[in-house]
Amino acid sequence: MSKHVIEDAMRCLQCRTPMCTKGCPVETPIREVIRLLLDSKIAEAGSMLFENNPLSLVCSHVCPQENQCEGHCVLGRKGSPVQISAIEQYISDYYLNIHKPHVSKRTRGKVAIVGSGPAGLTIAFLLSRRDFDVTIFEANDRIGGVLRYGIPEFRLPRRVLDQLMDALFASGVRIRPNTAIGTTLTADDLFRDGYQAIFLGTGVWRPRRLNIPGESLGHVHYAIEYLRNPSVYRLGKTVAVIGAGNVAMDVARTAFRQGAEEVYVIARRGEESLAALPIEVQFAKIDGTQLMCYKEPVRFVDEGVVLADTKLERDEAGRERVVRVPGTENLFPVDSVIIAVGQGPRAVIVSSTQGIEVTEQGLVAVDESGRTSRPGVFASGDVVTGARTVVEAVRLSKKVAAAIEEYITSLAG
Numbered sequence: 001m002s003k004h005v006i007e008d009a010m011r012c013l014q015c016r017t018p019m020c021t022k023g024c025p026v027e028t029p030i031r032e033v034i035r036l037l038l039d040s041k042i043a044e045a046g047s048m049l050f051e052n053n054p055l056s057l058v059c060s061h062v063c064p065q066e067n068q069c070e071g072h073c074v075l076g077r078k079g080s081p082v083q084i085s086a087i088e089q090y091i092s093d094y095y096l097n098i099h100k101p102h103v104s105k106r107t108r109g110k111v112a113i114v115g116s117g118p119a120g121l122t123i124a125f126l127l128s129r130r131d132f133d134v135t136i137f138e139a140n141d142r143i144g145g146v147l148r149y150g151i152p153e154f155r156l157p158r159r160v161l162d163q164l165m166d167a168l169f170a171s172g173v174r175i176r177p178n179t180a181i182g183t184t185l186t187a188d189d190l191f192r193d194g195y196q197a198i199f200l201g202t203g204v205w206r207p208r209r210l211n212i213p214g215e216s217l218g219h220v221h222y223a224i225e226y227l228r229n230p231s232v233y234r235l236g237k238t239v240a241v242i243g244a245g246n247v248a249m250d251v252a253r254t255a256f257r258q259g260a261e262e263v264y265v266i267a268r269r270g271e272e273s274l275a276a277l278p279i280e281v282q283f284a285k286i287d288g289t290q291l292m293c294y295k296e297p298v299r300f301v302d303e304g305v306v307l308a309d310t311k312l313e314r315d316e317a318g319r320e321r322v323v324r325v326p327g328t329e330n331l332f333p334v335d336s337v338i339i340a341v342g343q344g345p346r347a348v349i350v351s352s353t354q355g356i357e358v359t360e361q362g363l364v365a366v367d368e369s370g371r372t373s374r375p376g377v378f379a380s381g382d383v384v385t386g387a388r389t390v391v392e393a394v395r396l397s398k399k400v401a402a403a404i405e406e407y408i409t410s411l412a413g
């Protein structure tokens, strides 16, 4: 066992009211798990984590812990918090290797899961454990969604997803890869074939555009498409990344690993108000990323990107906004540009299926338990909330799994 994992587990104060659990969106029972680990009951600790959150191992790698469990640890007030993520990772990694899943009896109804990102995976684990007959339909060739085709390998090893896929197969879940619902097969086909409930966990995969001239030029790319398969791109030596959120930092760090020599992140605001977490910015800087604050792209040209200066201004209502400074346009010569200003949902399922209402942003409209406006169709994850986090998708999906169970049970009665 890694020495620091034991040392950190021993630093845990076993608080009567553990703030770390309160800070975790899925209320991981951290105190109990640490106690079990120190009592040499690692399998029990792993089972406790997995029962509460089937994506515990993934979360231990990618959660923004500094705002969640670790950010709430009382030891962090005067020193460094317990490294909960390292402890969770050690236990969950061990557990997934020895895990003997409950094999679904497939007796309680048929559920179709569209999309195998964190939302779909959570539903699949929870409902197969409760003896539902679960089939996942995934547009890509492998499961994982953003976990596989977005978050870079250096932050989340792909073997974690393979471990999860083995666990799914072992629990009796069927997977249909390379099958986008809404194209050849539709949601209506699924109902016709006996699925009693359909879960939509299709995420947000449509890159947000800047709507400026030059966006279709050959050296301009979108972040979510670049991260899907970075090795097929030839970005050249200098790269500008437009946008300053966590995805932009992933792009910058990936570009270096693919051979870029200079990477610039272009932000409309100052460093103190970047959308990315400070730790992600720090890692990007360590890799060599240079921040260019108070700049925005005006147009793309073959030689690079034309940038203008920006400044902060207050409008009549006193709200702060970013405005362009006239007369400051300058060519910034780069070999490639990657646009990382957010994603929205694709409309492929809702446009091919009657009766599913969407919000103004095109997100699937649901009630607090993930029921859409069409009976028997449920949704959660990014396609409902817009781009969020893995643990948030797990949290919502736990509620939705309970609602699907209740719905199918009510059909039988």
Ligand SMILES: Cc1cc2nc3c(=O)[nH]c(=O)nc-3n(C[C@H](O)[C@H](O)[C@H](O)COP(=O)(O)OP(=O)(O)OC[C@H]3O[C@@H](n4cnc5c(N)ncnc54)[C@H](O)[C@@H]3O)c2cc1C
Pocket: 062, 063, 064, 114, 115, 116, 117, 118, 119, 120, 137, 138, 139, 140, 143, 144, 145, 146, 147, 150, 151, 152, 179, 180, 181, 182, 201, 202, 203, 204, 224, 227, 246, 247, 250, 348, 349, 380, 381, 382, 383, 387, 388, 389, 390, 391, 393
């Ligand atoms: C680059 C990047 C880095 C991120 N880093 C972090 C991080 O460090 N920590 C964190 O907590 N969160 C991070 N996030 C956010 C997090 O990954 C998402 O919030 C999460 O993946 C949402 O899960 P989901 O299941 O809703 O959707 P997704 O992960 O998007 O999965 C949706 C799945 O549905 C499939 N699909 C779509 N349409 C269809 C269809 N018609 N038929 C069949 N399948 C379909 C897709 O192929 C995909 O596999 C990151 C996001 C990005 C883009």
Ligand code: SF4
Pocket: 023, 024, 025, 026, 027, 028, 030, 053, 056, 059, 060, 063, 065, 068, 069, 070, 084, 085, 088, 391
């Ligand atoms: S799920 Fe995320 S927030 Fe919760 S304990 Fe694990 S790492 Fe921390």
